[in-house]
Amino acid sequence: MTRTLGARLTAAVLGGVLLLAGCSPTPEPEAAPTTTVSESAEPAEKQAVPSPSPSPEASDPLGEGARNVMLIGTDSRDDASLSGNADTMMLMHVPADRSALYLVSFTRDMWVDIPGIGEGKMNSAFARGGTQTLMDTAAELLGGGIEFDYAMQSNFNGFINLTRALEGFEVDNKHHSTVEVISTGRVVDFPEGRITLENTDGLIYVRERKRLPLGDLDRTERQRAAVIGMMDRIAEQADDPVFLAELVGLLYNNVKVTGDLDVEDFVDLVPLAGELTRDDVVSLMVPITGFGTVNGASVNLVDEAQTAALGEAIRTDTMDDYVAEYGTDYAP
Secondary structure, eight states: OOHHHHHHHHHHHHHHHHOOOOOSOOOOOOOOOOOOOBSSSSOOOOOOOOOOOOOTTOOOTTOSSOEEEEEEEEOOOSTTBOOSOEEEEEEEEEOTTOOOEEEEEEOTTBEEEETTTEEEETTHHHHHHOHHHHHHHHHHHTTSOOOOOEEEEEOHHHHHHHHHHTTOEEEEEOSOEEEEOTTTOOEEEEOSEEEEEOTTHHHHHHHOOTTSTTTHHHHHHHHHHHHHHHHHHHHHTTTOHHHHHHHHHHHHHHOEEESSOOHHHHHHHGGGOOOOOGGGEEEEEOOEEEEEEETTEEEEEEOHHHHHHHHHHHHHTOHHHHHHHHOSOOOO
């Protein structure tokens, strides 16, 4: 496995930690202890984490072929819970040739069919049916036939913990915005261009939507930008064994993984992070045609034709062809 491949696969693991909660204004978060999160209200006991010491010839923990990962962030205010709405939903497609990484966001307000339940907003699928129902909803939306190999879930504090462990990260900020933190009155300014996000400002950045031109659509772009910035930061520290040991422990105690990926695989993935360019990561959103109202609720209207093309590209592992035809712009 090449070091570039290792960086992309490490991004797959770290993407799960990005998945923060909610979208309404909240008080500025305080520092929180690292916890093991679960779907119940009872936190799981911390487990010993092995030190990262894979062999140079470690095989790809994701196996052969293309892989799809569902990244989920809930709006739970309980540090030990992953219940509630999934207000951050992202499909990560890793192609078979490992030549790129595709991040595809689902907006929370897309009006969709939820298998076995009925119609509703995309973010309610998790609250109404759990992880599998959300994955089934995403697969059906994309035309069916899509398998999710893993789901990675985290919440509010998982993101803060990772930001602090990385000592911040850089993003390419498309839109200037200013946010006033309710609890402290502190004003946080995010100028356009390359900026550094540290401590709780990273969480504030990726939660903001009301002051952005396209609201939640721009917010999903900020979340993808944060994933890319985190990957860059990891690549910078990939040769530091102390950093790697701490990162493995943080991931293990902050991310719930559904699928055959255990702590030893985390260990194999993380030290392989090395060369990485932002051009290797393609940032997309499931397309919409515009905005509407259903039963008095504001919703995003799915672009069914282009979404079908996106689903076909994921199924056939031809995402490069999809991007060549449709581009990466997410404005309706």
